[in-house]
Amino acid sequence: MATPPLDVSASVVREFYNRHPFPDFDLGKYALGEDLYRCANSYALLLDSHLPRDASVLDVGCGTGQLSSLLALKGRRVVGLDFSSASIRKGLALRDRLGLENLELREVDAGRARRPAGEERFDFVLVHGVIPCVPEPQRFLTQVTSEFAASRAWLTVGLYNRWGRGVLRLMRRFAHRQGTPGGGVDIAVPPAVDAMLLSETQDPNKVDSWIADQLEPAFERSHTVADVCRWLDACDAQWVKSLPGLPGDPGKSAPLFGGAGGKPPRGVLARLAECFWLVTLRDTGGYFVVVARLPERA
Ligand SMILES: C[S@@+](CC[C@H](N)C(=O)[O-])C[C@H]1O[C@@H](n2cnc3c(N)ncnc32)[C@H](O)[C@@H]1O
Secondary structure (H helix, E strand, O other), X not given: OOOOOOOHHHHHHHHHHHHOOOOOOOHHHOOOHHHHHHHOOHHHHHHHHHOOXXXXXXXXXXXXXXXXXXXXXXXXXEEEEEOOHHHHHHHHHHXXXXXXXXXXXXXXXXXXXXXXXOOOOEEEEEEEOOHHHOOOHHHHHHHHHHHHEEXXXXXXXXXXXXXXXXXXXXXXXXOEEEEOOOOOEEEEOOHHXXXXXXXXXXXXXXXXXXXXXXXXXXXXXXXXXXXXXXXXXXXXXXXXXXXXXXXXXXXXXXXXXXXXXXXXXXXXXXXXXXXXXXXXXXXXXXXXEEXXXXXXXX
């Protein structure tokens, strides 16, 4: 059966990431697995240290695949999905350079993708940075988890918080494009944003894609904790914790993938803490992660 065409905003997003593969990298800097560790951010390192070595991992919207590659270094079975052909090409070049035979990267629309016949479901489903550019997050998450997640699989969702994104949204108003002496086009950003973006990386490839992604996204939405709770309900998933944590998180003091799920933090204190992300998450553009437990499968 022919795959139905992407809807308009999805094809705009795909074109954007074909022009600006994300998070991008200079392949020359990754000769060894150690280089992946050296360049990884703290959340990638946290994941790597908490995921069992025999886990199977699905990285949904894997972009240029540094996280997928890092998690595959210890021998885990890792599959990355992304609909940007340019991103997948870069990810495959990295995989081949590092000889990661246990890593597979597929160019697909994850919201419509099917498991190949006979493929086992995944213990961990990571959905990082994708939700902000997906038009229907609830439909996307229910589709991905029902198709790919194993019984009692863990789900992590990384996305922008509506409050936490406030400072970056404000800064965007002051950013403007300008010509460069070499004839190229650069983006002039206020010093605070510049510092935030450049603190991410010293790699010029990455800086370009970061600036485009953060300041000129094709389509971007930010969400609240209440939005995530609604989507988790639709997936029959239980909230475990958020990073950074909220008062009342059921899995607060347990290891990253440990502790029972339970009621999400919805009290006044949790709401206030979320509003406060306007200040505390300003340097990460409001990015937060929710860890959840998916239901048992028959
Ligand atoms: C901001 S990037 C995040 C990349 C990576 N996960 C990270 O956190 O650095 C978003 C990625 O999601 C991909 N994406 C968005 N919608 C998608 C979809 N429906 N199917 C597959 N990939 C998608 C984009 O192509 C892009 O590579």
